[in-house]
Amino acid sequence: MIDLFLYIGLPYIAIIVAIIGCYRRAKYSKYSMTTRSSQFLEDKQLLWGSTPWHIGVIVVLLGHLIAFLLPQVWAAIVSVPWAVFVIETVGVAASILALAGLGTLIYRRVTSARIQAVTTTADLLVVALLFAQIVLGVLSATHFRYGASWSTGTVVPYLWSLLTLQPDMTYVTGFPMLFKLHLIGAWLFILLLPFTRLMHILAVPFQYIWRRPQIVIWNTARRRQQAVAATVAADSRREFLKGAVGVTGATGLLAIGVSNKALNYFKGAAADPEAESALLEKKLRRLELTAEERKYELERQRSSMILVAPYKDLDPLKGKYFIDYKMAPGLAFRGKDGLPVVISAKCTHLGCTVSSTLDENGRVMCPCHVSFFNIFTGQPEGGPAKDPLRKIDWALVDPTGKALITGVAGNKPEGTATPEELAACSLFITKPAPAAV
Amino acid sequence: MNLKELLNRSGTYLAERLPVEKMNYASMVKKKEVPVHRLSWGYYMGGLALFFFMVQIVTGLMLLFYYQPTVSEAHASVEYITEHVPAGGLVRNIHSWASSLMIASVLVHLLTCFAMKAYAKPRELTWVTGVLLLGITFALGFTGYLLPWHQIAVNATKIGLETIEKVGDYLPGAMSDWPRQIKEIIQGEASVGQATLSRFFALHVIILPLAIFGVLGFHLLSVQLHGMSKGIDENPRRQEKFFPTFFLKDLRVWGVAFMVLFVLGLCLPFESLFPYPLFEPFDPKGSTPDGIKPEWYFFWIYYPLELLPLWVILLGSAILGGVLLATPWIFKNTSRKTLRIIAIAAGVYLVVMTVWGDAIYHLLKGQ
Numbered sequence: 147m148i149d150l151f152l153y154i155g156l157p158y159i160a161i162i163v164a165i166i167g168c169y170r171r172a173k174y175s176k177y178s179m180t181t182r183s184s185q186f187l188e189d190k191q192l193l194w195g196s197t198p199w200h201i202g203v204i205v206v207l208l209g210h211l212i213a214f215l216l217p218q219v220w221a222a223i224v225s226v227p228w229a230v231f232v233i234e235t236v237g238v239a240a241s242i243l244a245l246a247g248l249g250t251l252i253y254r255r256v257t258s259a260r261i262q263a264v265t266t267t268a269d270l271l272v273v274a275l276l277f278a279q280i281v282l283g284v285l286s287a288t289h290f291r292y293g294a295s296w297s298t299g300t301v302v303p304y305l306w307s308l309l310t311l312q313p314d315m316t317y318v319t320g321f322p323m324l325f326k327l328h329l330i331g332a333w334l335f336i337l338l339l340p341f342t343r344l345m346h347i348l349a350v351p352f353q354y355i356w357r358r359p360q361i362v363i364w365n366t367a368r369r370r371q372q373a374v375a376a377t378v379a380a381d382s383r384r385e386f387l388k389g390a391v392g393v394t395g396a397t398g399l400l401a402i403g404v405s406n407k408a409l410n411y412f413k414g415a416a417a418d419p420e421a422e423s424a425l426l427e428k429k430l431r432r433l434e435l436t437a438e439e440r441k442y443e444l445e446r447q448r449s450s451m452i453l454v455a456p457y458k459d460l461d462p463l464k465g466k467y468f469i470d471y472k473m474a475p476g477l478a479f480r481g482k483d484g485l486p487v488v489i490s491a492k493c494t495h496l497g498c499t500v501s502s503t504l505d506e507n508g509r510v511m512c513p514c515h516v517s518f519f520n521i522f523t524g525q526p527e528g529g530p531a532k533d534p535l536r537k538i539d540w541a542l543v544d545p546t547g548k549a550l551i552t553g554v555a556g557n558k559p560e561g562t563a564t565p566e567e568l569a570a571c572s573l574f575i576t577k578p579a580p581a582a583v
Numbered sequence: 584m585n586l587k588e589l590l591n592r593s594g595t596y597l598a599e600r601l602p603v604e605k606m607n608y609a610s611m612v613k614k615k616e617v618p619v620h621r622l623s624w625g626y627y628m629g630g631l632a633l634f635f636f637m638v639q640i641v642t643g644l645m646l647l648f649y650y651q652p653t654v655s656e657a658h659a660s661v662e663y664i665t666e667h668v669p670a671g672g673l674v675r676n677i678h679s680w681a682s683s684l685m686i687a688s689v690l691v692h693l694l695t696c697f698a699m700k701a702y703a704k705p706r707e708l709t710w711v712t713g714v715l716l717l718g719i720t721f722a723l724g725f726t727g728y729l730l731p732w733h734q735i736a737v738n739a740t741k742i743g744l745e746t747i748e749k750v751g752d753y754l755p756g757a758m759s760d761w762p763r764q765i766k767e768i769i770q771g772e773a774s775v776g777q778a779t780l781s782r783f784f785a786l787h788v789i790i791l792p793l794a795i796f797g798v799l800g801f802h803l804l805s806v807q808l809h810g811m812s813k814g815i816d817e818n819p820r821r822q823e824k825f826f827p828t829f830f831l832k833d834l835r836v837w838g839v840a841f842m843v844l845f846v847l848g849l850c851l852p853f854e855s856l857f858p859y860p861l862f863e864p865f866d867p868k869g870s871t872p873d874g875i876k877p878e879w880y881f882f883w884i885y886y887p888l889e890l891l892p893l894w895v896i897l898l899g900s901a902i903l904g905g906v907l908l909a910t911p912w913i914f915k916n917t918s919r920k921t922l923r924i925i926a927i928a929a930g931v932y933l934v935v936m937t938v939w940g941d942a943i944y945h946l947l948k949g950q
Contacts, residue, residue, distance in 0.1 A: 396838065407670040408670070410670055411645060411648075411668060411671060411674055412645075413669065414669075415667040415668050415669065415671075425667070428659055429655075432656065432658070432659055433655045435655065436653075436654055473773065473774060474774065475867075496741070496742045496746065496749075497742070497745045498741070499871045500871075512871070513872065513875075515889065
């Protein structure tokens with residue numbers, strides 16, 4: 147019977163009384179809907195009492211409200227173990243902050259003579275009840291852990307059953323006494339709402355957040371002067387706080403973002419066997435290429451003849467690249483007379499490598515600055531290049547190692563060969579005579 | 584004029600330009616003020632360049648953890664940084680974006696200082712060190728471009744260095760071979776290869792940064808000693824404290840710059856602005872690919888170089904270098920109005936050549 151009253155009767159009475167009471171008070175006594183501020187009488191202790199109290203209690207209340215109003219969302223959040231952990235930690239921390247603030251406020255209320263002068267019985271009742279309610283809440287939270295999680299299946303359905311006018315108290319009758327008291331306390335606060343200063347919850351002056359600070363003074367000349375100084379100080383403090391919050395927040399975010407990236411960067415790549423072996427393979431290939439080039443270099447220092455290609459591989463239109471004795475690129479074509487045309491491929495303008503394809507005028511082009519060269523004479527034909535491509539000494543060598551025909555730059559080729567002999571030959575470049583270097 | 588008098592005179596000259604008696608907390612921090620006027624934004628540019636330089640130091644050191652300066656490994660290691668190292672692509676991206684932004688802010692700093700006549704007595708040496716810093720910054724860009732050892736970079740570097748050799752055509756007798764020798768000293772061997780990479784690496788990572796530290800130290804010290812230049816002809820409406828007011832504003836600009844840089848680095852690969860695939864390692868036997876270009880900050884000299892005979896460019900750059908170094912004396916008596924017009928003209932030239940250089944080149948070449 148008593149349960150029936152406490153869990154169903156009391157809630158409905160409290161809600162109905164609160165709605166009617168708040169409506170009447172808002173309508174007939176609008177200016178009484180305040181927190182009855184006493185900042186004017188005492189402001190130092192108030193700062194250290196009111197601020198932590200409000201921050202703490204707003205965080206806690208928001209948690210309760212979200213769990214009640216958005217049960218599905220809340221259930222989804224608390225299904226993650228670490229999220230419950232975070233929520234519980236934040237909740238208890240905020241409660242303790244609120245208790246500390248409230249403690250300061252109670253101390254101030256009972257010790258300051260000025261505050262005593264304006265204190266009503268209802269004020270004392272409210273602070274005492276609030277203190278008790280939060281202590282009960284913290285105790286429930288620490289005795290029966292993970293309330294954020296278990297309340298979704300018990301308290302929330304109970305509250306919704308009240309709201310949908312199908313009251314069902316089976317959810318809550320089995321609760322431990324500690325928690326029952328916390329629940330009853332909650333209904334008491336709703337009941338008290340229209341009759342006490344608690345009603346200021348419904349008249350939160352949000353515009354104060356953006357409003358410039360105001361200072362209330364006794365209206366005398368001296369006080370007015372002080373007020374100007376105080377306003378300036380308050381203004382600049384406000385600006386400083388805003389700036390400091392912004393800078394701290396931004397720096398924090400920046401530090402988190404940057405250090406996350408930087409730490410991972412220095413930690414290095416996660417070992418992925420496949421990627422690693424692909425990488426290793428690529429590196430090996432590059433090393434082989436470098437080794438090959440070093441071999442070329444050595445070969446060009448030591449040997450008097452270097453193989454370019456078998457004669458039959460030479461083409462009249464598509465040149466064959468090779469590396470000449472100066473470690474610069476060269477090109478070899480088959481000329482119209484069947485003899486090789488061997489020429490440097492290093493553009494005489496700025497040293498790019500000319501392309502290997504002949505155009506219809508028998509020219510190759512350097513792609514860098516569009517210079518054209520006649521490959522038979524080496525002379526530039528259009529474009530910024532002024533000097534001819536260097537001719538390279540060559541020799542056609544038969545399989546026995548005998549040079550059948552040799553060509554030295556500036557001279558006519560010497561020697562003869564039959565087409566059959568030619569087909570078996572290979573094209574070599576020959577080391578220039580020392581005088582020519 | 585005997586030696587003693589000469590020494591005395593140069594002593595007085597230096598004492599005026601480098602007022603060491605002001606080297607104390609009171610005049611360098613407490614008293615320093617920044618004029619507030621319509622060109623005040625110019626005062627941020629030097630600081631911005633400094634900020635990007637600091638970013639370059641940090642990201643450059645980070646890249647050093649993975650980069651390998653050999654012809655066979657360089658390209659693979661850059662690829663490894665970009666593709667495998669966590670946030671490696673971001674770090675490399677920030678490094679390349681910040682290099683461009685650093686050069687851009689250095690150029691704007693140059694033009695604003697010129698337009699505001701910030702080089703006027705006693706700040707001549709500040710200006711000259713600034714010009715040196717500009718040169719070092721360009722050199723950093725040129726040397727850094729080669730390090731990934733990809734087709735475009737190696738070939739562009741080749742062309743850049745061959746241009747030095749071409750100067751020989753204009754020199755008489757034995758001197759005509761000097762440019763080629765200078766080129767080979769820079770590249771370390773007959774053609775661009777491992778020796779070049781090693782040298783450019785040393786230049787980019789140690790020598791040029793050290794040079795910047797030295798010159799920048801003098802530059803910043805003299806800025807602190809002389810305070811901000813007035814910047815406009817009339818007296819500014821008001822001054823604000825350098826510390827903390829302007830300093831905080833500077834930090835705010837740096838914060839915004841970092842955010843822009845970070846977002847750019849995250850979202851927009853620097854290479855995406857290029858029309859060619861960058862990730863081809865240099866192949867010494869292959870033919871030179873099309874579309875070899877230097878980085879955008881060399882366009883202002885690259886396109887004229889493509890269009891005009893070399894001697895015009897040589898003469899032009901010699902004059903430009905001389906004028907830049909001697910600006911405090913050449914433009915000693917020029918009014919700020921004229922200076923502003925010259926600076927705007929120079930700025931327009933830089934923008935036009937950088938943005939539309941390619942179009943102009945094709946227009947004039949008729950291709």
